[in-house]
Structure formats: structure tokens, C-alpha cells
């Protein structure tokens with residue numbers, strides 16, 4: 350029987366960070382990832398200034414910066430006649446006054462690579478969890494289909510489901526979900542980025558009457574998202590790729606022939622984001638975190654940051670408890686998981702409410718043909734200290750706790 354201190358299901362940003370922290374703290378942790386690699390496109394790649402500060406405290410920020418990345422020092426809303434710098438990140442951190450845009454596969458490779466320096470860490474790829482193991486009303490492990498097609502079991506006092514917005518662990522655990530309703534879907538595509546391209550803010554939103562496109566500047570590519578009101582994908586499909594290319598050409602004419610490769614609607618990747626809330630994230634022996642616990646929309650670019658901050662909190666709280674094999678351990682774990690849920694729910698609830706407001710507002714403006722930002726964003730752009738306050742707020746809203754001595758005071762890597 351494979352016995353661990355913790356089983357983490359899902360090798361996305363939340364799962365990779367939690368497994369790293371527990372391994373660094375000296376715990377035995379198995380990270381199970383359903384896919385055979387970390388390759389994934391069009392995911393949250395934007396590491397917030399506060400997350401970069403946190404990575405710095407762990408000694409990982411320089412590893413991030415050593416990989417191909419881009420930075421975004423502001424969020425700018427462009428209309429056909431004006432550009433509004435509505436959030437300015439220049440005061441959000443002393444060392445990192447910007448978001449760092451690092452492709453998610455790079456980030457996951459970095460985290461799991463560093464985690465593998467600790468003897469307690471085990472990563473199994475192509476390992477899809479299919480069942481929870483239960484005993485006396487507690488979850489005490491999982492069964493999964495391994496790469497060779499066989500079924501394996503791994504047991505631990507705590508299973509953490511960080512397996513994303515379609516979480517299988519959530520379903521297996523019988524957790525209820527509640528959709529908050531969203532206003533926007535996004536059709537993503539990417540084109541190569543060239544050194545001579547104009548230096549946008551890095552996070553840019555181009556609105557015209559009746560349509561909008563988001564531009565994220567990444568290392569070698571522009572990730573572009575055509576924004577449509579939720580429920581209109583059938584009309585968008587019927588209209589085809591033409592309106593998407595036309596808007597990109599109109600607002601970013603310097604993309605030139607790079608848009609020629611976009612010829613069919615199937616070249617676009619639909620992201621529809623049902624913002625989802627769960628009445629509970631925990632039952633004895635099982636905790637959900639990241640998108641599995643609260644699906645966040647890409648509005649604000651904080652899905653990855655909130656998943657990382659959930660894991661940071663869980664790592665701090667669980668690392669000392671998971672070493673405890675006494676009879677009081679299950680009750681202490683239950684109490685700790687309830688505390689983690691309460692702290693992190695306070696953050697995700699606020700973020701989700703503001704996303705629902707922002708999405709409905711933006712969808713309404715697209716439908717009304719009004720490309721300008723709401724008055725408060727126009728005010729922020731006109732008064733730079735307000736834009737800086739918005740930049741500080743959006744970066745700090747994820748409330749990432751600093752690493753505790755239990756996590757930092759780790760045994761030396763093997």
C-alpha cells in the first residue's frame with residue numbers, strides 16, 4: 350500500500366505549488382496529473398506582483414525571470430479615439446512593479462522540477478483519479494488509472510482536489526455547485542510577436558462599438574481574445590472568423606500578414622467561463638482548492654494567482670499538521686481545512702462578485718455599442734494616483750500569505 354502524508358490531485362498551478370510547499374517542508378506528497386505533459390495553451394499566464402514577491406521569498410523569483418517571459422505594467426482600455434490607463438501596477442511591489450507573463454507550462458515545469466529536489470515529492474503523470482477511497486466516513490486516499498492502464502491506490506490522511514474547473518474530485522466527493530451567471534465568453538487565438546511591435550501595456554483591451562478584443566503580450570506571441578456576450582457563440586460561429594480578423598486588423602494594423610493564418614472559426618479556442626461557487630469546499634479527509642473550489646473568470650487575469658494563493662495558504666497551514674500521526678490528527682486537520690476554506694472563500698467570493706459585475710457591465714456595453722469604459726475607470730485614467738491605487742488593489746486582492754517558517758525552514762535538497 351502506498352502511504353503518503355498528502356495526495357494532491359491535479360498538476361495545474363494550485364496543485365504544483367501545494368505539492369512543492371509540502372515537499373519543501375519535509376512531507377511525503379504525491380502529485381497526480383491526468384495528462385502526460387504540462388503543454389497547455391490559453392491558460393492564465395499572468396503572475397501578479399504579489400505572487401512574484403511571494404515567489405521571491407521562497408527563492409524562486411529569479412528562476413521565473415530566467416525563463417522567457419514578458420511584463421505588463423498596466424491595464425489599458427483602448428477605444429477608437431482614446432487610450433485609458435485604468436490600472437497602473439508601478440506601485441504594486443518594490444521589486445516587481447508589473448505582472449510577469451510566463452507561459453503556464455514553463456511555470457509548472459519550474460515548480461515540479463524544484464519540488465523534485467526534495468525526497469518526499471513524487472509526481473505521477475498520466476494518472477487520472479477515478480475514485481475516492483473512504484473509511485469510517487473519511488476520505489483516506491484515491492484510486493487512479495495509471496499510464497500503463499492499470500488501477501493504483503494511494504492513501505493519505507488528506508486528499509486535496511486541485512483538478513480544475515471540471516473537477517472530477519469535486520464530483521466524486523458529492524460537492525454541490527452554484528453558477529453565478531457570467532456575461533462574457535472569449536475566443537482565443539495567438540500570433541507571433543516581433544521585436545518591432547509597438548510596446549503596449551502587456552494587458553490591453555481594445556473596444557469598438559459592438560465588439561472588443563483583449564491583447565496579452567507574451568514572450569514570443571500575442572495572445573488575443575475576441576470577447577462575445579455569453580450565449581452568442583452560435584451567432585459568432587455563423588459569422589465565422591471574418592469579424593475577428595477585421596477587428597484585430599483595425600485595432601492592431603501592425604499585425605499585418607500575421608493574421609492571414611487565421612482562416613477558419615475552428616482556429617479559435619472558445620473559453621466559456623461559468624463562474625461557479627461551492628457552498629462547501631471540505632469534507633473529512635478531502636479539501637478542494639483553486640478552480641475546483643471556485644471557477645474564476647479570466648477577467649482581471651487572477652485565476653492563476655488565486656489558485657497559487659489558495660495553495661500558499663494551504664501549504665502554510667497543513668505542512669506542520671501533516672507530520673502529526675497522533676489520534677488527535679484528524680480533528681486538527683478538519684479544523685485547519687475549515688479555516689483554510691473560510692480565509693480563501695472570503696477572497697474568491699469578492700473576486701467572483703466583482704467579475705460578475707464587470708462581465709455583465711462589459712457585455713451590456715458591447716450590446717449597446719458603447720466602447721468607452723465605465724466612469725470610475727475613466728476617472729482612474731484621468732487621475733494617475735487612482736490608477737495606481739487600482740493597480741495595487743487588483744494585485745493585492747488575491748491576499749497571498751507569506752511563507753511560514755515551517756515551509757521556509759526546510760531540510761536541504763537531496
Ligand SMILES: Cc1cc2nc3c(=O)[nH]c(=O)nc-3n(C[C@H](O)[C@H](O)[C@H](O)COP(=O)(O)OP(=O)(O)OC[C@H]3O[C@@H](n4cnc5c(N)ncnc54)[C@H](O)[C@@H]3O)c2cc1C
Pocket residue numbers: 358359360361362363364381382383384390391392393394395476477478479511512513514516517518619620638639640641645646647649650651652653654656
Ligand atoms: C482555455 C482557458 C483560458 C484561460 N485563460 C485565463 C487567463 O487569461 N487568465 C487567467 O487568470 N486565467 C485563465 N484561465 C484560468 C486559469 O488557467 C485557471 O484559473 C488556473 O489554471 C487554475 O489553476 P488550478 O490549479 O486550480 O487548475 P487547472 O490549471 O485547471 O489545473 C487542473 C489540473 O488537474 C488535472 N486533472 C483534471 N482532472 C484530473 C483527474 N481526474 N486526475 C488527475 N488530474 C486531473 C488537469 O489535467 C489539470 O492539469 C483560463 C482557463 C482556460 C481553461
